[in-house]
Amino acid sequence: MFGINELVVYPAQGVGKVERIEKQEIRGAVTEFYIVRILANNVTLMVPVANAHSVGLRSVCDSKEGGQVLDILRDRSDFTGYTGQNWNRRYREYSEKLKSGNLRDVAYVLKELLLIGRDKELSFGERRLLEQAMSLVTLELSFALGRDQEIVRSDIQEMFQDVLGDMESEA
Incomplete structure (x- = not known):
């Protein structure tokens, strides 16, 4: 209740x-x-x-789980790289994860899309999913960690600066 x-x-x-x-x-x-x-x-x-x-x-998750989610985002050992999987299939898979409401699933989508964006240009739909995942993760983490949402977003962007730098130079 x-x-x-x-x-x-x-x-x-x-x-x-x-x-x-x-x-x-x-x-x-x-x-x-x-x-x-x-x-x-x-x-x-x-x-x-x-x-x-x-x-x-x-x-809303607690600060301990919030810290674990940040660790999940930092850890790239589970990322196998862009496999050429059909973007439509990926889009459906990621949409389901976002609908699950599970913060770890949403963080997984965020990390995957940021890392895939390193190897190829994201489709319009993937960019929308990326922004939705970023918004969902940063807002919940801001409450869990007692920090401003923009600071959480900035911290995540900093974690992926190598990726985001590549994506920005392609734009």
Whole structure:
């Protein structure tokens, strides 16, 4: 159960705040909803309390997990390089990971796209996924680590400066 004013993460939308919990009658049944305002875009979501877990609503990670996610981003040992995989297949795979709501999966997408961008120009769709992953990761980490989102973004960009420098020179 989440409380009012608690920060939560909704898959593919990011960090939001539970503004209130309200009951509504739908088809004769009274259902309780979390009213969640997504911080990145001010969208309001109604999430049934009974289904919150199954739709992936979760608490913002703690500072320990936030640090582990930064370690995952730094570690390039699991990256096998651009394999020439069809961008459409990669796009679907990465979209599913972003929808999972799992911060480690989202960080994986971010790292993969940054590193793939070192070897080839990203498609428009991949660049959109990259920006979405960056936004999701940096906002959650900013709350988990108690740091400004732009500082977290800057730290991640610095980790990948060799990659981002190559991508910027190609543009």
